[in-house]
Amino acid sequence: MTIGKDHRMTPAVSAADIAPTTYAWEIRATGLKVRVGGRRMAVDGLDLTLGTGVHGLLGPNGAGKTTLVRTLATVLRPTEGTLELLGETAGGMGEHRALRRRIGYLPQEFGYYRRFTVREFVEYMAWLKEVPKAEIPAAVQRAVERVGLADRADERMKTLSGGMVRRVGIAQAIVNDPTVLLLDEPTAGLDPAQRLRFRELLQELGTDTCVVVSTHLVEDVAAACTDVVLLAGGRLVFQGTPDDLAAAGGPEHMGDSPLERGYSALLQSPGPERGAW
Structure with missing residues (x-):
């Protein structure tokens, strides 16, 4: 059977992708x-x-x-x-x-590439979590903004303070909009002001996560x-x-x-x- 030039195959969708949420x-x-x-x-x-x-x-x-x-x-x-x-x-x-x-996960200690910028590292983690390629830039931008690092997104990880690295860890944990x-x-x-902002972020996330x-x-x-x-x-x-x-x-x-x-x-x-x- 010949497939014409304008024919487009429909991507396969698994049963898991369309199944209703049934867990309590x-x-x-x-x-x-x-x-x-x-x-x-x-x-x-x-x-x-x-x-x-x-x-x-x-x-x-x-x-x-x-x-x-x-x-x-x-x-x-x-x-x-x-x-x-x-x-x-x-x-x-x-x-x-x-x-x-x-699932989003931030361990007590997480590894990262020191030469990566904040944006590159969070992009890499989004890729590992199989976030659709077209959605990655917006997802990364949203994540770094939510942890207050939008102005440091293009700085290398090795230049950040310990508290900032921790905030990058939170960003990579939420970049895929996890359910858990x-x-x-x-x-x-985190310093006291950063902890207050983090608590606000937790309250936001907890509405649907x-x-x-x-x-x-x-x-x-x-x-x-x-x-x-x-x-x-x-x-x-x-x-x-x-x-x-x-x-x-x-x-x-x-x-x-x-x-x-x-x-x-x-x-x-x-x-x-x-x-x-």
Whole structure:
């Protein structure tokens, strides 16, 4: 069969591209366990559901926050239990290419090319996330504007301060307009004014995105998060609103604010692995 010069083939569309959204929660973990280092169960039997909004992930060092975020990003594979992301069972380690297009992820430390400009680096990350080529310039411009770096977009990464590099990390995480956004200690290195702007950005994103923010700064949670997830020893200690967290503490507990006192009270309460710093 001969195909004429003016014939145009219709691009193939997969069933996944046209399927309706059927999941009840953007993130659902049931009995989730994740082992790291061959022995230690860093996430140990976690049951958790998260939907649209900004979810603050709190906990002491070693609580399992980073391991959980890496698992949600499909970097780590669950050891036991189930993890559903956007209705798809997650396995990690190279699987779920289509799913990763819908996830934004900022790790605690992220690699970048020092000779790239800000714009080039965010463009490169957009390409890796398979943002359509025609949409990349506008997506990159929007992302750098949202993190306040439009005036530095054509400067090389090696010339930026640590706080600015962190803001570039946030830009690359949001360049694909993700449905699930995972941010691990995103305010590290930001000055007070930048942190205030970041909180505003979180509130904007949380209107139509499931945002998970791992942080040790309780005040960031109070200002920007719709709910709080508190981990200790890889297990869920608390999930509720910032007001609920504040109500859990009293004047007898450590902390300079009601939220910090609630945080301390919950970690000191009886239960496996709680209170371990």
